[in-house]
Amino acid sequence: MAADGSSLTMLDWAAQVHDPSCAGFGPSGAVETFCLPDAVGDEVAAYGLEARQVYNALKRVIGQAAGLMILLEASNRREALDLSSLAAAEETFQEARQRLGRLDAPSRLERHFTHLAAAGRLVGESLAALRAQRDAVARPDMTAAMQSLSAAYRHLQTASEDRFGMTMVDFRHSCCNCGADDRRKQAL
Amino acid sequence: MSQYSIWVLEYSYVTNYHKSGVLYGAHNQGFVKLPYCYALIKGNGHVAMVDVGYNDKEYGKHLGDKFGVENWRSPRKVLAGVGLTPEDVDTVFITHAHFDHFGNVEDFPKAKFYIQEREIAKWTWAMSLPDRLRWMMVAVDPGDILRGVNLAREKRLHCIDGAMADVLPGIDLHVAYDSHTFASMWVNVRNDGKAQSADPWVLAGDLVYVFENIEGPGAVVDVETPMYVPVGLALGSQQNLVMATEEMMKQVGYEARRVIPIHEERLKDRFPSRITEDGLRISEICLADGETSKVK
Numbered sequence: 001m002a003a004d005g006s007s008l009t010m011l012d013w014a015a016q017v018h019d020p021s022c023a024g025f026g027p028s029g030a031v032e033t034f035c036l037p038d039a040v041g042d043e044v045a046a047y048g049l050e051a052r053q054v055y056n057a058l059k060r061v062i063g064q065a066a067g068l069m070i071l072l073e074a075s076n077r078r079e080a081l082d083l084s085s086l087a088a089a090e091e092t093f094q095e096a097r098q099r100l101g102r103l104d105a106p107s108r109l110e111r112h113f114t115h116l117a118a119a120g121r122l123v124g125e126s127l128a129a130l131r132a133q134r135d136a137v138a139r140p141d142m143t144a145a146m147q148s149l150s151a152a153y154r155h156l157q158t159a160s161e162d163r164f165g166m167t168m169v170d171f172r173h174s175c176c177n178c179g180a181d182d183r184r185k186q187a188l
Numbered sequence: 189m190s191q192y193s194i195w196v197l198e199y200s201y202v203t204n205y206h207k208s209g210v211l212y213g214a215h216n217q218g219f220v221k222l223p224y225c226y227a228l229i230k231g232n233g234h235v236a237m238v239d240v241g242y243n244d245k246e247y248g249k250h251l252g253d254k255f256g257v258e259n260w261r262s263p264r265k266v267l268a269g270v271g272l273t274p275e276d277v278d279t280v281f282i283t284h285a286h287f288d289h290f291g292n293v294e295d296f297p298k299a300k301f302y303i304q305e306r307e308i309a310k311w312t313w314a315m316s317l318p319d320r321l322r323w324m325m326v327a328v329d330p331g332d333i334l335r336g337v338n339l340a341r342e343k344r345l346h347c348i349d350g351a352m353a354d355v356l357p358g359i360d361l362h363v364a365y366d367s368h369t370f371a372s373m374w375v376n377v378r379n380d381g382k383a384q385s386a387d388p389w390v391l392a393g394d395l396v397y398v399f400e401n402i403e404g405p406g407a408v409v410d411v412e413t414p415m416y417v418p419v420g421l422a423l424g425s426q427q428n429l430v431m432a433t434e435e436m437m438k439q440v441g442y443e444a445r446r447v448i449p450i451h452e453e454r455l456k457d458r459f460p461s462r463i464t465e466d467g468l469r470i471s472e473i474c475l476a477d478g479e480t481s482k483v484k
Binding site for chain 2: 142
């Protein structure tokens with residue numbers, strides 16, 4: 001898709017609200033920070049647009065898996081793990097994994113790819129842990145699934161890059177968003 | 189006899205916000221200030237919050253630059269304005285899962301949280317949908333859901349299904365399905381503790397942003413009397429927002445000032461208030477018997 005006005009706008013909506021080191025994800029791991037180079041060439045742009053697909057898919061799977069775990073833990077809904085959502089999460093994950101396998105990261109973006117790959121691996125581990133607990137006789141233990149998922153979020157957050165639409169929160173119709181462009185124009 | 193004090197605490201704001209965002213159909217009518225607030229309820233031995241705002245930390249500058257969000261202050265700073273700390277908070281009602289309402293749970297280490305089960309279940313469902321339907325996923329941070337899992341594992345997150353009476357003595361939770369979000373809650377404080385309260389206060393969450401959502405101009409449909417005009421942002425339907433507004437108004441005997449919008453800059457015109465040293469407003473909605481004013 002050509003980088004027309006609408007796609008540029010699309011790259012401009014979002015922001016992140018939580019640091020990967022946020023205590024809410026448990027003890028901080030050793031996740032190095034990463035910054036995309038300021039000058040974005042064709043090679044980087046091509047990688048970024050493809051990586052965005054992986055990023056967004058993993059973000060959604062993390063949200064899905066976390067939501068299922070909340071329903072299980074807070075509502076004691078054992079059937080949460082039987083929902084078609086788990087199958088849907090796995091399907092989305094498999095697609096993301098295949099895209100990840102095809103990603104060709106420029107050398108200067110290897111660290112970005114490393115974070116993305118780590119997030120993918122950890123999401124896979126979390127889903128496997130969830131699958132294992134689905135058939136547990138006793139009350140499902142979410143410890144392993146949660147640890148992997150939290151670590152995956154850290155890596156994905158570190159790989160966030162709003163210039164390519166890789167952001168944890170889509171603000172387009174949240175409270176703060178409306179008129180962001182107009183405000184900028186007014187300020188000029 | 190009033191059992192609870194209620195304050196609306198501003199923690200950030202957007203100076204110029206499209207009026208059409210707060211009022212359905214108000215296109216090309218300029219900008220209004222949009223305060224970001226949460227409500228605090230104190231009494232009967234409890235300190236409760238309605239929503240917790242969002243966590244600024246490293247990304248506040250980004251939000252400020254891109255979206256004009258200014259002057260964010262932490263709950264510790266904001267609650268100090270009414271002589272409390274985040275550790276004093278024992279109960280939090282999360283009206284919905286948007287980042288600016290559910291995005292800072294870790295700052296309240298001793299609180300029990302309440303949210304609608306359907307709010308979580310439907311977000312989870314929405315995240316399973318194809319990318320072309322991602323409009324339904326906006327404004328939710330998967331990280332907030334992850335933190336919710338931690339709360340649930342600590343037995344501090346309670347997912348409820350529908351309305352809940354007396355979640356604290358005299359405080360009820362109500363839900364508007366498929367309105368602003370999949371299951372947005374509002375909180376009714378029956379301040380005299382009676383089932384048919386003569387002193388009710390409704391904390392509307394994002395179901396009502398500003399006064400005009402309740403007392404909107406009727407002239408647009410050739411009606412002289414005010415009418416409900418829903419907020420501009422609805423994941424569900426504006427119809428459901430209007431019907432929720434009717435239910436809220438019914439609970440307060442159709443006395444509009446008793447429905448408290450938390451994105452309303454003009455609360456200061458109806459209630460005593462003050463600006464803190466950080467430039468944020470505290471609005472004092474009501475005081476429990478024996479409580480001292482925090483705005484004088």
